[in-house]
């Protein structure tokens with residue numbers, strides 16, 4: 123049975139999903155429960171969508187709540203684990219913590235064409251922005267700038283239009299690991315380059331990507347993951363990815379209902395959707411801390427779509443450019459969005475076209491001429 127607490131500044135007793143310590147659960151009920159003026163507790167019901175797919179993770183309904191995760195983190199197929207290059211230790215870490223940082227995955231030679239292609243796109247795009255433009259993500263634009271600057275902040279779906287990026291996203295080094303965790307063929311739901319340029323790159327506030335993909339794109343289950351390929355150095359000074367370990371074990375909905383302009387604003391400014399309530403975030407960080415995912419070019423972070431993460435402003439004088447690739451199980455294709463006033467987001471934000479929703483065929487050798 124799940125309970126929710128209605129109201130703005132609220133916190134459900136979520137420790138029971140994270141720890142079996144009954145004493146701790148009782149203490150948190152006392153601290154945050156009914157007696158504290160945080161609102162009425164009522165039972166949560168799940169809703170069915172038009173397509174008959176149950177909404178396992180209700181959100182954006184004015185409700186501040188914490189729900190249990192209803193999906194595995196490491197999937198199996200008919201009860202059998204998928205084989206792959208990740209060791210048992212790595213899999214256990216991913217299962218327990220919700221993320222993994224793998225160093226030296228791609229060589230300098232493998233990274234070079236991708237770095238060059240992205241730099242060229244950036245230079246051309248920035249050159250062509252006129253004085254009165256402040257590009258943001260829309261149905262017609264797949265890139266956005268840092269507000270009121272000509273500096274690129276992100277490029278969406280680079281795998282759909284940049285050949286070297288496309289090849290990298292099909293590398294066996296990524297696909298084999300994604301398939302091992304998801305126990306299925308995978309396709310790319312979304313890819314993006316987060317530029318995070320020196321001195322101007324604004325951070326992203328705490329959020330989970332799953333809440334957004336579920337509510338706005340109709341991704342039914344937590345059967346996807348993000349692989350972040352570092353294109354240059356990632357340290358705390360450059361605003362490397364920060365995560366709250368173990369936060370993937372609960373689902374934190376967004377209370378605010380989805381507004382039409384969120385398509386354009388959520389990536390450009392402070393994230394408002396997918397962002398946990400401050401009290402819930404504080405509790406999570408008190409329990410599990412914050413970890414920095416640092417590395418050199420060619421390193422890869424794998425993180426569960428439901429992991430709470432963020433990054434800080436880049437106040438250093440070095441750019442931090444990362445390629446984010448969201449792999450989704452072929453069995454977890456999009457249905458109608460669960461909580462949004464549109465039927466679909468643009469293809470460069472959420473793939474639905476058969477051209478892209480196909481099992482990816484891995485490339486063994488990125489440096490060969492084939493594929």
Ligand SMILES: O=C(O)CCC(=O)C(=O)O
Nearest residue numbers: 316326331362363432433
């Ligand atoms: O660029 C980063 O490190 C984090 C960005 C992020 O969370 C996102 O694009 O969803």
Ligand SMILES: [Fe+2]
Nearest residue numbers: 329330331431
């Ligand atoms: Fe994110």
